[in-house]
Amino acid sequence: QVQLQESGPGLVKPSETLSLNCTVSGHSVTSDYWGWIRQPPGKGPEWIGYIYYSGSTNYNPSLNSRVTISLDTSKKQLSLKLTSVTAADTAVYYCVRDRSVSWYFSWGQGTLVTVSS
Amino acid sequence: EIVLTQSPGTLSLSPGERATLSCRASQSVSSSYLAWYHQRPGQAPRLLIYGASNRAAGIPDRFSGSGSGTDFTLTISRLEPEDFAVYYCQQYGGSPLITFGQGTRLEIK
Numbered sequence: 001q002v003q004l005q006e007s008g009p010g011l012v013k014p015s016e017t018l019s020l021n022c023t024v025s026g027h028s029v030t031s032d033y034w035g036w037i038r039q040p041p042g043k044g045p046e047w048i049g050y051i052y053y054s055g056s057t058n059y060n061p062s063l064n065s066r067v068t069i070s071l072d073t074s075k076k077q078l079s080l081k082l083t084s085v086t087a088a089d090t091a092v093y094y095c096v097r098d099r100s101v102s103w104y105f106s107w108g109q110g111t112l113v114t115v116s117s
Numbered sequence: 118e119i120v121l122t123q124s125p126g127t128l129s130l131s132p133g134e135r136a137t138l139s140c141r142a143s144q145s146v147s148s149s150y151l152a153w154y155h156q157r158p159g160q161a162p163r164l165l166i167y168g169a170s171n172r173a174a175g176i177p178d179r180f181s182g183s184g185s186g187t188d189f190t191l192t193i194s195r196l197e198p199e200d201f202a203v204y205y206c207q208q209y210g211g212s213p214l215i216t217f218g219q220g221t222r223l224e225i226k
Binding site: 043044045046047058060061062094100101102103104105107108109110 | 162
């Protein structure tokens with residue numbers, strides 16, 4: 001059974017870059033869609049983007065210029081970088097995965113990232 | 118952007134009762150691309166229904182989904198204590214590719 005574990009700083013200063021990793025266990029990363037979803041406190045989820053195992057990506061246009069998702073198959077690690085963060089980027093960030101591009105069966109436990117000086 | 122509007126915002130019911138949750142899309146969504154999740158406090162969302170009416174692995178048969186076009190419904194036939202949570206619908210295919218509804222909170226009456 002696939003397990004996803006997010007890691008990274010819980011506090012990021014405004015204008016800096018948010019960097020998170022997701023370690024994958026129990027499943028090959030040489031298949032499927034891998035992505036990130038975030039959820040601001042008290043609000044619904046927001047899709048950030050995905051990377052297909054072959055390397056193709058698709059991002060939310062609202063974040064497109066600031067976001068990069070990558071997949072390191074040798075480390076079995078998914079990464080997220082979000083540049084020029086503001087308080088509006090404060091959220092729980094989830095790593096997700098599915099065979100389908102259309103929904104996500106597997107979710108990590110999530111990690112809270114707060115943007116504050 | 119395809120906006121998903123869920124109703125009601127909060128639904129108060131008792132265990133054993135039937136729950137009906139609605140998700141309305143601002144434009145037509147292919148039935149193949151509509152999903153439902155629930156989220157308990159402090160936990161990640163869990164996929165319940167995909168393709169509008171297919172139960173995800175491990176989901177009990179008291180959960181069912183239906184609908185097409187712009188109107189979709191999640192029905193829970195007999196509520197169990199663990200079903201009280203927030204429910205989200207999600208679509209694929211617009212721009213952005215994936216959007217979620219604002220959620221329906223199912224609370225114990």
